[in-house]
Amino acid sequence: MLTSHPSKRSASQVAPVWIDLVDPSEDERKQAAAALGARLPTRDQISAIELSSRLRSDQEILRLNIPAFVRNEDGQGAMTPLGFVLTPKLLVSLRYADSIAFKHMAEVAGSDSAPHDSIDTFVGIIEAIVNVGADRMEAIASDLSKLTRTVFADSRDQRRQLRGALFKVGSLQRQITQIRAAMLGVSRVVSYLCEVSPPWIDKKHYGQFKTVHADIGSLAEFDQQLSDRLQFLLDAVLGFINNDQNDIMKVLTVITVVTIPPMILAGIWGMNFKSIGEYNWPHGYAFALTMIAISVIVPLLWFKWKRWF
Incomplete structure (x- = not known):
């Protein structure tokens, strides 16, 4: 133009x-x-x-x-x-x-x-x-x-x-x-x-x-x-x-650490061996659930004390 x-x-x-x-x-x-x-x-x-x-x-x-x-x-x-x-x-x-x-x-x-x-x-x-x-x-x-x-x-x-x-x-x-x-x-x-x-x-x-x-x-x-x-x-x-990103990784780390102990306990008590003594306990199921709950709560309390939340 x-x-x-x-x-x-x-x-x-x-x-x-x-x-x-x-x-x-x-x-x-x-x-x-x-x-x-x-x-x-x-x-x-x-x-x-x-x-x-x-x-x-x-x-x-x-x-x-x-x-x-x-x-x-x-x-x-x-x-x-x-x-x-x-x-x-x-x-x-x-x-x-x-x-x-x-x-x-x-x-x-x-x-x-x-x-x-x-x-x-x-x-x-x-x-x-x-x-x-x-x-x-x-x-x-x-x-x-x-x-x-x-x-x-x-x-x-x-x-x-x-x-x-x-x-x-x-x-x-x-x-x-x-x-x-x-x-x-x-x-x-x-x-x-x-x-x-x-x-x-x-x-x-x-x-x-x-x-x-x-x-x-x-x-x-x-x-x-x-x-x-x-x-x-x-x-x-x-x-x-x-x-x-660090906060996300921190949450994932907490979740990983918290879930490892109950998975280990559930894996041990979930094995199908007749020689496991806990099978014959009258309150063995309640005891297992209690231990799994404690294994979750204790790491959470520890992370709370460390102020990771």
Whole structure:
């Protein structure tokens, strides 16, 4: 899909400042390349992880690629690459999934406060990506707090909730990892522009890039806190599960020890030999039942004294 955005909503504005390509067809790629006056990178080229393929400057053309970008910023599905081709007059973005940040920027581009040029548009997209990442981290922190209260709640159905907590921890970890990867790609792009800024990027935009870089640094610290909390929660969940397993093994051990003596007595007195003297006892049956009951009660009292219950 190809979407063209002018700088301002007016009839006199014909040439776009931003062309957004979402999983484009070959014809859409040709249209965007013709408007740009330069070739567009393929998906494999955008996905390349080597730094020379990610960030390239050629006269008045900047090629900025993020190999792993969050798919719709919800942590669901595989990550997709994101590429930018930036010139002083036009910005072309190539992506292969929906994005909340791009949706927000498209709404801004269609309003009266639309960006004046391609550089303003690019800065707005980067800021939107960082803002959405920050909002998603805050949502993850809230989910993590709720999950922590659930795990450490002393409730009867805690054991049943532990399995669900493991799946939730895995989902949160996946979201954090994806946001971290996306923010790392954006950070490298911004750092590159701060260090190797072309002359057609003025001081105002340079200052905005520095601010975005500082924001990403703050998000990295917050991301580390989330990772530490998530690791602690994972250890706690596994610890509770191990305790539950130990309790089960303790019960099975008690049952085994308690049932061994009566089984031995019943096996001895159940043998069919005429020489067994207890056969002739008038109250032999009652005596056997009494001894079996005592052999059960005594181990139970001993385990109770040891506080195994």
